[in-house]
Amino acid sequence: MPDHVQGPGAGRTDHDALRADCANCFGLCCVALTLTRSADFAINKDAGKPCHNLREDFRCGIHTELRTQGFQGCTVYDCFGAGQRVSAETFGGQDWRRAPGTAQQMFQVFPVMRQLHELLWYLTEALSLESARSLHGEIRRSLDETERLTHLPADAFTELDVAAHRDDVAGLLLRTSTLVRATASRRKKRDHRGADLIGARLKGADLRGADLRGAYLIAADLTGADLRLADLIGADFRDADLSGADLTGSLFLTQAQLNAARGDEATRLPPSLSRPTHWKR
Incomplete structure (x- = not known):
């Protein structure tokens, strides 16, 4: 469950x-x-x-x-x-x-x-x-x-x-x-589709409008990262740290992805999703 x-x-x-x-x-x-x-x-x-x-x-x-x-x-x-x-x-x-x-x-x-x-x-x-x-x-x-x-x-x-x-x-x-990602304010849109970002140090990274479809973000440090308008379909967030990250407006994020990750009260989420009960308070 x-x-x-x-x-x-x-x-x-x-x-x-x-x-x-x-x-x-x-x-x-x-x-x-x-x-x-x-x-x-x-x-x-x-x-x-x-x-x-x-x-x-x-x-x-x-x-x-x-x-x-x-x-x-x-x-x-x-x-x-x-x-x-x-x-x-x-x-x-x-x-x-x-x-x-x-x-x-x-x-x-x-x-x-x-x-x-x-x-x-x-x-x-x-x-x-x-x-x-x-x-x-x-x-x-x-x-x-x-x-x-x-x-x-x-x-x-x-x-x-x-x-x-x-x-x-x-x-x-x-x-x-x-x-949708073409509307992101950043000039250069990063393509990380299917990328191996396991354990990557992405603290505070500007990932607005990035293509992270199917990316492996297992145990990545995404604290404070800006993921607005990033395509997250199929991205593997197991044990990724999303504390303080901004996920509002991110594309195709699911509750299962959030449940697999770590985060806190400062993590900003799309309105259709909820803060997992095991995240830091």
């Missing part, structure tokens, strides 16, 4: 509808996914096997102690609301314990739905960006198509080429990013 869990329901394409609502999910992330013993997970677990911490009511038995018990990865994971969509809509509230015949298919649908919901998160943000207004028609069509796919019947998910759809959306998001 992520550090930040809120919001009911599916059915609306907005950020509130794309937040994990564990109270209305059948613990799918605790069952459908593979866990590998590491710094993030204290156990090995095969996909389709319930985590031993999952209770009969589909709640986590150590939710408030996940980090201290060696399950930091659980606090970082975000399904973007896919769990409640699969549980309540795709399978009509029929859970895998009372209807074991649904289990295998439900666990196959969940990761596909999660990818679609992540795309909905990015497209919803893209549609709100005034600097990308010339692309809003295309973004809306892509958003509508992605939403349509989330309503497919369960058996249709096995035939869905979600990778091809992701590629189409990725191209549109890149064009959106290019338009």
Whole structure:
């Protein structure tokens, strides 16, 4: 379960509808996914096997102690609301314990739905960006198509080429990013796409309008850095220090990325995201 869990329901394409609502999910992330013993997970677990911490009511038995018990990865994971969509809509509230015949298919649908919901998160943000207004028609069509796919019947998910759809959306998001980042006040836009910035010393760095898509920022020092209008889609912020950094107006940042990082009360965040509970007070 992520550090930040809120919001009911599916059915609306907005950020509130794309937040994990564990109270209305059948613990799918605790069952459908593979866990590998590491710094993030204290156990090995095969996909389709319930985590031993999952209770009969589909709640986590150590939710408030996940980090201290060696399950930091659980606090970082975000399904973007896919769990409640699969549980309540795709399978009509029929859970895998009372209807074991649904289990295998439900666990196959969940990761596909999660990818679609992540795309909905990015497209919803893209549609709100005034600097990308010339692309809003295309973004809306892509958003509508992605939403349509989330309503497919369960058996249709096995035939869905979600990778091809992701590629189409990725191209549109890149064009959106290019338009928006061009408005950054700095003259030179830095290209760090996919860069190895592990442990980089970027304290106070001016990264306005930078392309950090897929960059490895693990344990990087970004204290006081200016990341406004920086494209952060897919950037790896595990253990990065964002204390005092300015992330307002950054592009395609997610709650999971923040949950993986470190920060404090001085870190400035986009309004759609929340300060993780484990950050310094």
